[in-house]
Amino acid sequence: MEEEIKYKPGSNVKIYLLLFLLVPVFFLLDLFVGSYYIPISKILQSIFNPATSEPQIITIIREFRIPKAITAILAGSALSVAGLQMQTIFRNPLAGPDILGISSGASLGVALLVLSAGTLFGAGINSIAGSWGIAGAAWIGAGAILLLIILISARIRDIMTILILGILISSGIIAIVNILQYFSNESMLKSFVIWTMGSLGSVTNSQLAVLLPSVLTGIIIAWFSSKSLDAFLLGENYARSMGMNIRFARSMIFLSTCILAGSITAFCGPIGFIGIAVPHIARMLTGTARHGKLIPVSILIGALVMLLSDIISQLPGSEKILPINAVTSLLGIPVVIWLIFRNKKIGYL
Amino acid sequence: MANDEKVISADHLSIGYPIKGSTGKIIKKDICLNAMKGELVAMIGGNGVGKSTLLRTLIGFQPFFSGNIFIKGLALNNYREKELAKIMSFVSTETIHVSNLTVYDLIALGRYPYTDWSGRLTEEDRSKVDEAIQMVGLKGYEDRNVNFISDGERQKTMIARTLAQDTDIILLDEPTAFLDLSNKCEIVHILHRLAYERGKTILFSTHDLSIAIAECDKIWLMLEQQVKEGSPEDLILDGSFSSLFHNKSLYFDTEKGDFRILKETGQKVIVKGDGAPLNWTIKALERIGFEIITNADSKTDHTLLEIESSYPSWFLKSSETREKFNSLYALCRYLMDSKME
Numbered sequence: 001m002e003e004e005i006k007y008k009p010g011s012n013v014k015i016y017l018l019l020f021l022l023v024p025v026f027f028l029l030d031l032f033v034g035s036y037y038i039p040i041s042k043i044l045q046s047i048f049n050p051a052t053s054e055p056q057i058i059t060i061i062r063e064f065r066i067p068k069a070i071t072a073i074l075a076g077s078a079l080s081v082a083g084l085q086m087q088t089i090f091r092n093p094l095a096g097p098d099i100l101g102i103s104s105g106a107s108l109g110v111a112l113l114v115l116s117a118g119t120l121f122g123a124g125i126n127s128i129a130g131s132w133g134i135a136g137a138a139w140i141g142a143g144a145i146l147l148l149i150i151l152i153s154a155r156i157r158d159i160m161t162i163l164i165l166g167i168l169i170s171s172g173i174i175a176i177v178n179i180l181q182y183f184s185n186e187s188m189l190k191s192f193v194i195w196t197m198g199s200l201g202s203v204t205n206s207q208l209a210v211l212l213p214s215v216l217t218g219i220i221i222a223w224f225s226s227k228s229l230d231a232f233l234l235g236e237n238y239a240r241s242m243g244m245n246i247r248f249a250r251s252m253i254f255l256s257t258c259i260l261a262g263s264i265t266a267f268c269g270p271i272g273f274i275g276i277a278v279p280h281i282a283r284m285l286t287g288t289a290r291h292g293k294l295i296p297v298s299i300l301i302g303a304l305v306m307l308l309s310d311i312i313s314q315l316p317g318s319e320k321i322l323p324i325n326a327v328t329s330l331l332g333i334p335v336v337i338w339l340i341f342r343n344k345k346i347g348y349l
Numbered sequence: 350m351a352n353d354e355k356v357i358s359a360d361h362l363s364i365g366y367p368i369k370g371s372t373g374k375i376i377k378k379d380i381c382l383n384a385m386k387g388e389l390v391a392m393i394g395g396n397g398v399g400k401s402t403l404l405r406t407l408i409g410f411q412p413f414f415s416g417n418i419f420i421k422g423l424a425l426n427n428y429r430e431k432e433l434a435k436i437m438s439f440v441s442t443e444t445i446h447v448s449n450l451t452v453y454d455l456i457a458l459g460r461y462p463y464t465d466w467s468g469r470l471t472e473e474d475r476s477k478v479d480e481a482i483q484m485v486g487l488k489g490y491e492d493r494n495v496n497f498i499s500d501g502e503r504q505k506t507m508i509a510r511t512l513a514q515d516t517d518i519i520l521l522d523e524p525t526a527f528l529d530l531s532n533k534c535e536i537v538h539i540l541h542r543l544a545y546e547r548g549k550t551i552l553f554s555t556h557d558l559s560i561a562i563a564e565c566d567k568i569w570l571m572l573e574q575q576v577k578e579g580s581p582e583d584l585i586l587d588g589s590f591s592s593l594f595h596n597k598s599l600y601f602d603t604e605k606g607d608f609r610i611l612k613e614t615g616q617k618v619i620v621k622g623d624g625a626p627l628n629w630t631i632k633a634l635e636r637i638g639f640e641i642i643t644n645a646d647s648k649t650d651h652t653l654l655e656i657e658s659s660y661p662s663w664f665l666k667s668s669e670t671r672e673k674f675n676s677l678y679a680l681c682r683y684l685m686d687s688k689m690e
Contacts, residue, residue, distance in 0.1 A: 091446075227468035231461055233447045237410055242461035242514065243434025289449040292468070 012286055012293065019300035023073070026307035030069040033314040036060060063205065069307065071203045071211065075268055076278070076306025078215045078260040080298040081222050083275025084282070085253050088229045088291070090163045097261035097275035099163070100149050100254070101170030102142045104177070106265040107196065109141025110134055111177045114192050115184040134195070135207065135266040142262030145169070146254060153250050159236055197323030198269040200310055211267050218260035222295055225252050229291040272325055274309075277332040278302045305332065355419070356518060356550040357384040357407060362416035364399060364406045375414055376402050382569050382578050384552055386517075389544040391561035392554040394571030395594055400554040401442070403571070404522050407552075408439045420518070434462040438511035440521040445495060445507075452498065452506050453491040456481055459513030481512035485539055501532030508539060519543065521553035525560070533557060537564050562606055615688070617642055622658035630658040633677050637685055656680070 031043050038057055046053040046061045082097035090099065098104065113133060148169065153162055181189055203211060222229075228249035231239040240246055264271065282297040283289070309331050313322040365376040376399040384390045392400050405411045407418060409425055418425040420436060428436075438459070445455070459481070460474045470478070482488055485505040490498065495506060504524060511519050521540070525533040537560050543549045544566070552569075555561055561568060562581040570577045570589055577589050584590055591601040598611045617640045620631055631641050634656070655666040663674040665683070674680040 224466065227461070227464070227466060230468060231458060233450065234445055234455075234458060235443060237441060237443070238439070238458075239461075240410065240430070241408060241434065241437070241439040242458070243431040244461070245430055283449055287449055289447055289454060 012288070015285055015297065016300070019297065019304065022304055023300065023307075026304055026311070027069050027073070030072060030307045030311050031061065031065045033311050033316045034060070034065060035314075035319050064201065067203055067205050067208050068201045068310065070208060071200045071268065072306040072310045073303040074211055074215045075200060075264045075271060076274060076302035076304070077299040078218060078264050078302075079271060079275040080278035080282070080302030080305075081219055081295055082257040082260040084279040084291070084294055084298050085222055085225070085229060085257050086275070087279055088232050089250065089253050090159060091233075091235065092163065093280065094276065095163075096272070097257060098170065098270065098272070100166040100257070101145045101173060102258055102261045103265050103270040103272075104170040104173040105141040105143075105145030106138035106262060107141065107177050107270060108173045109137035109139070109144075110195055111180045111192060112141075113137040114195070115180040115188050132207070135210075138266035139262055142258055142265060145173075146258035146262070149254055149258075150251055153254065154247060159250075194323075195269045196325075198271040198325040198328075200268055200306075200324055201321075203267050207267055211263055214259055214263040218256045218263070219295070219299065221252055221256035221259070225249065225256065226291040226295065229253070230289070233289055268324070270325070271328060273329045273332045274302060274305060277336050278305060280336060281305075354386050354421070355383045356386050356388075356421055357382075357552065358419040359383070359403075359407070360417045360419060362406070362418060363414040364402050364411070365414060367412050367414050373414070377571070377576070379416070380576050382576055384550050384567065384569075386550055387544055387548040388550055388566045389541055389564065390550070390552045390567045390569060391565040392552065392569045392571060393556075393558065393561055393593070394554075395573075398571045398573065400571055401522050404439075404520050404552070404554060408437055408520055409433065410439075431462055434514065434516075436516055437518040437520065438514040438516040440504075440507045440511055440519070440524055442522045442526065445503075448494075448496065450495045451491065452487060452493050452495060452502075453478065453482075455495055455506055456509045456513050459510040459515075462514065477515060478513050481509040484512055484542075485509045486535075501528050501535070504528060504532070504536060505539070508536070512543070516549075518550045518552070521551070523555060524553050525555055525557055533560060540564075559607060612636075612638055615639065616654065618654040618656055620656050620658065622660075626658045626660035630656065630663065630677060633681055634684075637681055638688075639684075 028040065028043070032038070032040055038060065042053065042057055043061060046058045047066075050058055079097050083095070086095040086097060086099050087093060092099075149162070149166060152165055156162055156165075181192060184192070228239070228244060231242055231244055232249070236246055239249070261275070278298055278301050279294065281301050282294050285301070286293055286297050288294065305328070309324060309327040312331060313324050313327040315322060359380045359382045362380040363375055363378045364380065365374045367373040380403065392403065394400050402411065406413050407425075409428075420428065420433070425433075457470060457474070457478050460470060460477065461468070464470065464474060482491065485508055487502065487505055487509060490502065490506075495503060498506070508519075508521070508524070519540075524540075525536055528536065537557075540551045540553065541564050544551050562585070565581060567578060568581050568584055570579075570584055570593065572589070572592050573595065577584065579587075579589070585601075585603055585606055588601075588603070593601070594608070599608050600611055601607075602609050612635070615638050618634060619642050620627065620634065622630060634641060639654075657664040657666070661675065663677065663680045665672045665674065665680065672683065674683065
């Protein structure tokens with residue numbers, strides 16, 4: 001039994017407000033959990049009145065927990081907006097930010113650096129390259145894929161063909177990465193595998209200074225593409241008949257996705273599931289298809305989901321930490337299943 | 350004179366699927382067709398003859414091999430996308446599957462060529478959208494989800510979108526396919542009004558011959574080897590319709606204006622009566638394989654059957670019998686049973 005979800009204009013404001021207010025709450029919660037217990041009062045003190053706080057608390061909060069929480073917000077927002085754009089342009093509800101192979105490209109960059117260069121320079125590759133090196137390698141890999149996709153997009157008219165090519169390229173790259181893994185030694189392998197599990201905590205403040213503007217740029221480009229994205233809902237033929245410059249619109253969307261997914265993957269490793277699930281949650285909550293509304297809602301929901309995932313990954317009460325990738329999937333899947341059963345169908349998009 | 354203006358003009362056009370570096374596939378060569386301002390034109394042709402290809406070529410979705418397309422006197426390739434979007438709009442056969450899209454939102458997308466970068470609707474945009482909704486009879490449906498309305502209503506929504514796009518030319522690919530008769534007539538009626546009241550040039554492809562013949566100013570007849578254009582009546586009278594299909598058991602009845610399946614005719618029968626009962630009696634008898642003679646001399650063969658229809662009774666006279674029937678069904682069953690013997 002399908003139910004028609006009616007669009008109620010007023011209720012959106014309530015949703016915005018609720019989500020917006022939840023963000024600082026979750027942010028604070030994320031600062032609160034951690035292996036070293038710091039009461040909330042001291043957390044707030046170290047932020048607003050640092051002169052009166054103990055230095056190690058300031059260090060923990062400012063150098064570790066705050067960057068991590070901000071990274072969580074950025075990662076959640078960026079991947080959600082990237083996923084939303086991919087789902088719209090390919091008219092595919094299963095599309096995510098890595099559908100074009102951007103994450104695989106980043107993986108290849110990192111794999112080449114860690115796994116092969118490692119054998120040349122020895123086990124110290126991590127300290128030589130540092131996380132800047134890894135980020136750079138990931139970015140170059142993602143950028144190379146973007147270039148390839150834009151070249152393909154210029155020559156091929158049919159968006160479905162581009163989708164299939166993207167998936168094939170992605171698979172091919174993963175195969176190459178597997179080969180590199182196969183020929184590397186244990187410690188290299190472990191470093192690489194740990195990278196693939198994703199980590200929000202390894203982003204330093206100076207890296208944040210690069211990540212934050214990148215994500216903002218990607219989101220701004222996406223925001224300016226709202227009108228094109230709405231038209232793409234009807235498919236490329238109708239969009240073309242309404243006067244859209246398809247090549248330009250596609251390029252902007254691919255560029256935004258690459259900046260968003262590429263930056264996050266570069267600094268945090270590949271983080272899955274968020275980009276696919278959050279746009280659907282946004283659609284189900286707002287009942288609208290217009291991207292002018294879906295983009296901000298996806299940003300808010302993405303941030304919340306990521307903060308929540310990070311909180312859970314800290315396994316409050318224990319010393320251990322779960323890899324973020326595992327948490328986003330384990331958290332996200334039941335949520336989406338619950339939403340499907342509530343609404344009886346996830347919709348075509 | 351403005352009315353002589355050729356709004357759409359295909360000039361020695363060859364359409365198909367050009368492929369770089371090879372010859373590609375030509376579907377139809379040397380097409381010369383025109384549509385004038387304010388005309389309702391139906392494109393008729395068998396499956397696979399190139400109707401969709403021609404429509405998609407005219408709107409610029411597909412490249413063509415040779416020849417030219419002129420829209421309002423200017424070559425198609427000389428138009429920029431945005432300008433063309435304000436002159437020509439299109440309804441394709443694709444079904445739209447988008448969740449959360451309301452009827453209003455879908456129709457409002459038609460304002461794309463007129464809105465700024467943010468897509469915000471101005472007062473004028475809103476009034477055009479409302480007007481479009483009114484024109485297709487979808488008032489009250491604005492907040493309905495596009496996936497939860499009937500096929501007919503969805504088709505009207507797609508047409509309303511082209512109305513919101515406010516173009517002089519509207520091309521539609523089989524807009525009446527899959528619709529019931531009532532919806533078919535309604536859609537064509539809307540198109541008719543758009544041509545006559547708004548002066549739009551409407552070109553649509555269809556398999557519904559009777560509707561096209563009844564409502565359209567012009568038919569583009571896509572035959573196997575050539576294309577012809579003319580008013581429906583001209584094309585019927587000059588026999589063009591007969592060459593539409595190559596099916597040997599099909600023939601075009603010039604009197605009635607539709608296709609019939611050739612049936613082996615057997616016995617001749619004289620039928621008397623008048624009005625609708627006579628027409629339908631003749632139709633029923635033809636269906637079961639009789640050859641009808643309506644104007645009979647009394648000097649004809651006495652072994653002929655004679656049927657007199659005087660609704661609600663039918664009288665069957667032959668050399669052997671006289672029977673009365675209370676329904677055409679009973680009459681036909683009797684005749685079929687006696688044929689079996």
